[in-house]
Amino acid sequence: MLTVSRPDRDATRAAIVAAARQLTVTRGWAAVRMSTVAELAGVSRQTVYNEYGGRAGLADAMADAEIQRFVAGVREALFAHGGQVRSAVAAAVRFTLDEAAVNPLIRVILTSSRGGADPLLAYLTTRSDVVMAQAAVPLLEWAAAHLPPLPAEDLTFAVDTVIRLVVSHIVLPLRPAEQTADALAGLVLLLLEASRRH
Template sequence: MTPPAPTPGRQRYVERSRDAMRAAILQAVEDLVRDRGWEATRMADVAVRAGVSRQTLYQLYGSREALAQAYVLRETEQFLESVLDAVRGRADDPFAAIEAGLDAFLTGAADNVMVKAILQGPTGNELLPLVTTQALPVIQVAEELLTGVIGELWPQFLADDARLFAGSVVRLAISHVTTPTSSPETSVKDISRLLIPFVSYALGPGGG
């Protein structure tokens, strides 16, 4: 006999419960990474800290590598909110907005738990590839968020130009964070010099 299909109310309850468990798990990862680093964090540690069973943890994420990816993406989204707020705060001046966003990204990275874990971790850090050689999911999330803000604040940007700009600035910013060659202040000025001519072009006559 086929069991009855779950009601919409039941489905929403299950989804909310899973979302709450995912949030608790990723917060547990952040706490453990802050305390001991990712390399010393076991799946069993995460389950205990989050208050879920190991079975539930594996059902939701499948593997330690998948959990690391989810953690990095969650931290990326949260970190970028402060960057986007800085951009929105200078919406009246697109060129100043570029500098404000870059400054928030590069200086804020120095205090970010995930970034510290990546840059100060041991040789062979398992998180590093997720923002370098395997960074496509992170880049896509950041690019999507920045493209949306550009369209929101400066609708004269063509969609293709907004996406090209967003993808380029994200890759440049990540590179300057993971392999810095100068101070954040100098990097902000250098990247801005590179990008401002393109923004002038994309905004069109009288733009900005």
């Protein structure tokens, strides 16, 4: 039996996910077929099935890749400002809002429910707890590195609140991204101050 080396398999999986992403962006998730993904990735249809099992596994992998990229960007934005709370949080929020505005996959996900034929949004919303947990990681890491010790429960609540507010402003923006980022950063300062007083 032929064994495939890990680097080759990683490259194959990355090519499949990239092909699925490209097709989702250009045609919508409802039009993505395993055979088309295989052709675009330069692999056999059976390879796509072997690696991901079907469309649900492929959607999962595509979402995970996108989330990892977002989390890396948020981490970079936060840590670039060190312990300057307002600047760090504003930069992270601004990065997230800007990426959501220009990222073609995020745009497809956010608009797919309007036509009623594309199940990708519904699928991804079933993973919202995973998405929220991963989004919290860089915020908690930054807080541990740059903020005075806070009760874990208070810090977790503050992080969760900020993430939920950012998501709500992605879905239904009320003002320009820069203003929203600054306002949410100010809110974080208030939450931290309230936590320190207890």
